[in-house]
Amino acid sequence: MKEKSNLAILMEYAGGYRYFTYASWGLSALSALLALAPFCYIWIIIREALSAAPDFSAARGLVYNGWMALFFAVISLLVYIAGLMCSHVAAFRVAANIRRELMRHIVKLPLGFTGNFGSGRLRKIVNESSVATESYLAHQLPDRAGAIATPVGLLVLLLIFDWRLGALSLVPVLMGFSIMARMTGGQMRAKMQEYQNALEEMSNEAVEYVRGIPVVKTFGQTVFSFRKFKDSIDRYCKWVTAYTEECRRPMLCYTAAVNSVFAFLVAAGLFFTREGVTEEFLLNLLFYIIATPVISVTLTKIMFQSRDAMIVDDALKRIGNVKAARPLPESAAPAHPHGASVDVEDASYSYDGQRNAVTDISLRVRAGEIAALVGPSGGGKTTLASLIPRFFDPQHGRVLAGDADVREIDKDELMETVSFVFQDSRLIKATVLENVRMGNPGASRDEVMGALAAAQCAEIIEKLPCGIDSVVGADGVYLSGGEQQRIAIARVMLKNSPIVVLDEATSFADPDNETRVQEAFSALSKEKSVILIAHRLSTVVNADRIFVIKEGGICESGSFSELKKRGGLFCKMWDDYLTSVKWKLAKEA
Numbered sequence: 001m002k003e004k005s006n007l008a009i010l011m012e013y014a015g016g017y018r019y020f021t022y023a024s025w026g027l028s029a030l031s032a033l034l035a036l037a038p039f040c041y042i043w044i045i046i047r048e049a050l051s052a053a054p055d056f057s058a059a060r061g062l063v064y065n066g067w068m069a070l071f072f073a074v075i076s077l078l079v080y081i082a083g084l085m086c087s088h089v090a091a092f093r094v095a096a097n098i099r100r101e102l103m104r105h106i107v108k109l110p111l112g113f114t115g116n117f118g119s120g121r122l123r124k125i126v127n128e129s130s131v132a133t134e135s136y137l138a139h140q141l142p143d144r145a146g147a148i149a150t151p152v153g154l155l156v157l158l159l160i161f162d163w164r165l166g167a168l169s170l171v172p173v174l175m176g177f178s179i180m181a182r183m184t185g186g187q188m189r190a191k192m193q194e195y196q197n198a199l200e201e202m203s204n205e206a207v208e209y210v211r212g213i214p215v216v217k218t219f220g221q222t223v224f225s226f227r228k229f230k231d232s233i234d235r236y237c238k239w240v241t242a243y244t245e246e247c248r249r250p251m252l253c254y255t256a257a258v259n260s261v262f263a264f265l266v267a268a269g270l271f272f273t274r275e276g277v278t279e280e281f282l283l284n285l286l287f288y289i290i291a292t293p294v295i296s297v298t299l300t301k302i303m304f305q306s307r308d309a310m311i312v313d314d315a316l317k318r319i320g321n322v323k324a325a326r327p328l329p330e331s332a333a334p335a336h337p338h339g340a341s342v343d344v345e346d347a348s349y350s351y352d353g354q355r356n357a358v359t360d361i362s363l364r365v366r367a368g369e370i371a372a373l374v375g376p377s378g379g380g381k382t383t384l385a386s387l388i389p390r391f392f393d394p395q396h397g398r399v400l401a402g403d404a405d406v407r408e409i410d411k412d413e414l415m416e417t418v419s420f421v422f423q424d425s426r427l428i429k430a431t432v433l434e435n436v437r438m439g440n441p442g443a444s445r446d447e448v449m450g451a452l453a454a455a456q457c458a459e460i461i462e463k464l465p466c467g468i469d470s471v472v473g474a475d476g477v478y479l480s481g482g483e484q485q486r487i488a489i490a491r492v493m494l495k496n497s498p499i500v501v502l503d504e505a506t507s508f509a510d511p512d513n514e515t516r517v518q519e520a521f522s523a524l525s526k527e528k529s530v531i532l533i534a535h536r537l538s539t540v541v542n543a544d545r546i547f548v549i550k551e552g553g554i555c556e557s558g559s560f561s562e563l564k565k566r567g568g569l570f571c572k573m574w575d576d577y578l579t580s581v582k583w584k585l586a587k588e589a
């Protein structure tokens with residue numbers, strides 16, 4: 001299938017505003033042609049200055065032609081401004097539509113997509129790629145229309161006055177074009193793409209770095225501890241240098257070529273005046289020397305447009321990559337969950353399509369049960385839990401919530417049925433009330449207060465300057481990880497969904513916070529089916545069922561006492577845990 005041109009893609013986003021884009025080209029071309037009119041008047045002025053005896057009527061002619069030159073210069077400028085106004089209207093609309101469509105698309109993608117793709121990379125695409133299209137439509141395309149009209153009009157003028165000088169003025173134009181073609185050709189395009197890749201990667205790593213600054217500070221490390229960030233900076237430097245070096249020689253030749261028009265004209269002047277100078281030839285030569293710099297200015301504009309066209313080409317490819325990510329399919333005849341059981345049947349999932357994070361895993365959690373997932377780090381607990389709210393769909397097998405396949409459940413109903421409390425619960429920059437109300441936008445203030453109390457947040461609220469109306473992350477309102485997680489639990493309590501997936505935080509700053517989070521977890525778990533990703537074994541003692549996940553599969557399952565009796569991996573983990581507690585107590589004593 002024939003690939004759509006970048007312009008065709010952009011015009012799809014423009015809708016009815018595309019006519020503003022077309023109008024901007026017409027106005028820009030018209031402005032470029034009008035800008036040549038002053039040169040004609042200058043030619044007349046030179047002719048009069050060279051030939052006329054300084055009588056009154058000639059002076060009047062000079063003044064008249066001067067005013068006419070100024071008049072056309074001003075009109076040309078006004079037409080250009082009108083063109084820019086049109087192009088900006090369309091460009092802003094296109095950039096806004098791209099951002100809107102991308103955001104609409106991203107929210108339909110599986111929740112795991114953002115994590116895998118990289119939030120820094122997504123941010124760069126949503127922001128910067130749409131900005132690249134904005135300047136392309138607002139400035140580069142209208143300027144291109146002008147840049148095409150100028151040499152055409154100018155060449156017509158030059159050939160009318162003296163075709164020999166006109167033809168000679170063409171030589172640097174042709175040389176400039178051929179060098180430009182080399183500078184924007186396939187090899188340079190590939191280099192530009194590598195350069196953009198390096199920029200995108202650096203942006204992604206920068207976001208990861210900023211997220212990890214607390215760790216860097218805590219351990220007194222330097223930027224070099226973030227090898228990936230440093231490597232991405234090095235790669236960026238490498239590509240910028242390679243791109244710049246590759247451009248250096250052709251750029252030098254290009255600048256020399258487009259500015260060599262004077263050399264051609266002077267040489268031509270000497271050549272054609274071997275037998276003597278006529279007044280008309282001198283007049284034309286002077287005119288050409290004044291007018292031809294427009295050629296180099298125009299060519300340089302075209303060259304930068306070619307470079308910018310490569311940037312927009314790359315930006316549209318990146319936007320296309322995000323849009324190519326397929327949303328999770330939705331069922332035409334949605335199923336409805338009945339009850340709060342969770343079944344995972346022979347589910348396998350691989351992040352990279354090569355190595356399975358979980359393989360043929362099956363488990364059943366009855367309605368109202370608490371199931372704990374434990375096991376060595378990297379065993380697949382989080383991946384397994386992520387399949388329940390459809391962060392990803394398993395490549396093999398299926399997951400049922402309330403006896404309905406989660407792929408068949410309407411996504412809003414699934415979100416009402418399953419809640420997920422993340423390990424690093426993110427609160428948005430809004431009041432505590434608004435943060436909690438996200439769980440149930442119709443909840444009253446009292447209901448929010450009730451959920452906060454049940455989630456052990458009362459003393460957090462008491463110390464905030466404006467209680468639940470304090471804005472999180474502003475005016476000195478900063479909450480610890482454990483405090484944020486308790487508020488996130490209150491949010492889920494208000495949502496009151498029958499199935500809850502809890503990813504227990506791995507570390508807490510103080511034991512009191514940990515105890516309170518555990519209490520909040522217990523309050524949330526009442527009358528719900530809970531799948532708890534347990535990072536500390538103390539929390540699984542009361543679970544109805546414990547699944548020990550290792551290397552992507554379940555290696556043991558049963559109640560706490562059953563697993564202890566069995567003497568397997570869980571028993572060993574429990575013994576290790578008790579030893580570590582004893583060691584800690586001894587150390588504290």
Ligand SMILES: Nc1ncnc2c1ncn2[C@@H]1O[C@H](COP(=O)(O)OP(=O)(O)OP(=O)(O)O)[C@@H](O)[C@H]1O
Binds near residue numbers: 351357375379
């Ligand atoms: N986004 C991802 N992209 C690629 N591989 C991943 C991704 N997330 C996890 N994995 C891999 O999948 C496997 C299972 O990881 P998972 O996070 O599910 O384990 P876990 O048991 O929850 O570990 P932990 O207790 O340390 O959180 C690991 O080998 C991990 O490297």
